Amino acid sequence: MTCAFLDSFIANSAGFLAASAILDFRLTGESNTLCHRLRDGEAFRFPPPSKHYEIIIVGGGPSGLVAGYTLRDKNFLLLEKEPCIGGNAISEKWKDIWYSTGVAWSSSALLEALFQEIGLKIYRINSLDAAIINGTLVPEFWGEGIHKAPYSQSVRKSFIQFKKDMLAIDLEAKKKKLDQITFAQLLKPYAPEVKLWFDNYGRNDWGGDTENTSAYIGAESLRWGAGLDSSRSLFRADLVGLRRRCAKKSKRQVPNAYSPGRPRCVLPTGPAGKYR
Numbered sequence: 001m002t003c004a005f006l007d008s009f010i011a012n013s014a015g016f017l018a019a020s021a022i023l024d025f026r027l028t029g030e031s032n033t034l035c036h037r038l039r040d041g042e043a044f045r046f047p048p049p050s051k052h053y054e055i056i057i058v059g060g061g062p063s064g065l066v067a068g069y070t071l072r073d074k075n076f077l078l079l080e081k082e083p084c085i086g087g088n089a090i091s092e093k094w095k096d097i098w099y100s101t102g103v104a105w106s107s108s109a110l111l112e113a114l115f116q117e118i119g120l121k122i123y124r125i126n127s128l129d130a131a132i133i134n135g136t137l138v139p140e141f142w143g144e145g146i147h148k149a150p151y152s153q154s155v156r157k158s159f160i161q162f163k164k165d166m167l168a169i170d171l172e173a174k175k176k177k178l179d180q181i182t183f184a185q186l187l188k189p190y191a192p193e194v195k196l197w198f199d200n201y202g203r204n205d206w207g208g209d210t211e212n213t214s215a216y217i218g219a220e221s222l223r224w225g226a227g228l229d230s231s232r233s234l235f236r237a238d239l240v241g242l243r244r245r246c247a248k249k250s251k252r253q254v255p256n257a258y259s260p261g262r263p264r265c266v267l268p269t270g271p272a273g274k275y276r
Helices: 003-011 033-039 064-068 107-116 151-166 171-176 190-204 215-224 239-254
Strands: 055-058 075-080 091-094 098-099 120-123 132-133 137-138 234-235 258-260
Touching: 064 075, 064 091, 107 120, 151 190, 151 215, 151 234, 171 215
Parallel strands: 055 075, 075 258
Antiparallel strands: 091 098, 120 234, 132 137
């Protein structure tokens, strides 16, 4: 479901279209055909509501599944446009090696408490992240690795100075000011290699290079992204484990609570916000 589709119907309290009501269009994939028809003013007929639910959860990613788990004692329906639940928290295989997509680690106390509640084991991360510099693996790059990285001595000193300066910033006090400039501007006093490091890291992590990243995000990333946050943890099967456990526990209490692949029509009614 794209924003245009959802925003229009939510704003008008019209509910959600059933795929059967729109000539077998499925709300999957990257096609914008349905949204363009809605944008151009085409009116769609709603089928009569088929079931009554107290709560509707839109989206079966980690957030939707945690919501379902939290509301497992309620009569809810979770709508997911894809044929399986999990969002980005799925398992994939590369050369017979299984790995999890989505978040690789967390430092959230709330998420840690949830994992403990549903019985997933937590693994503490007791080392800093490695980096590959000019084809050379540098363990614990932002720790002792900086002193051994295959850079010139002047560049290594620039990385060390950058780390010292960023850790000295009071991020909360400087948040507004830092958010008004780019990370690239903040990096001007340092060697070009520092900017190049974060250009590559930012594109891979949050999707932007230093020219398109807030200085606040860049400065903060040294704490969590470089592995300096001592509260980081890994979880068994990562968010895939969360997805499976939440779905399993919720389904046990609320059978048929999930509807992947083909959303059904539900019309909101009444001041209490219930759905029918």
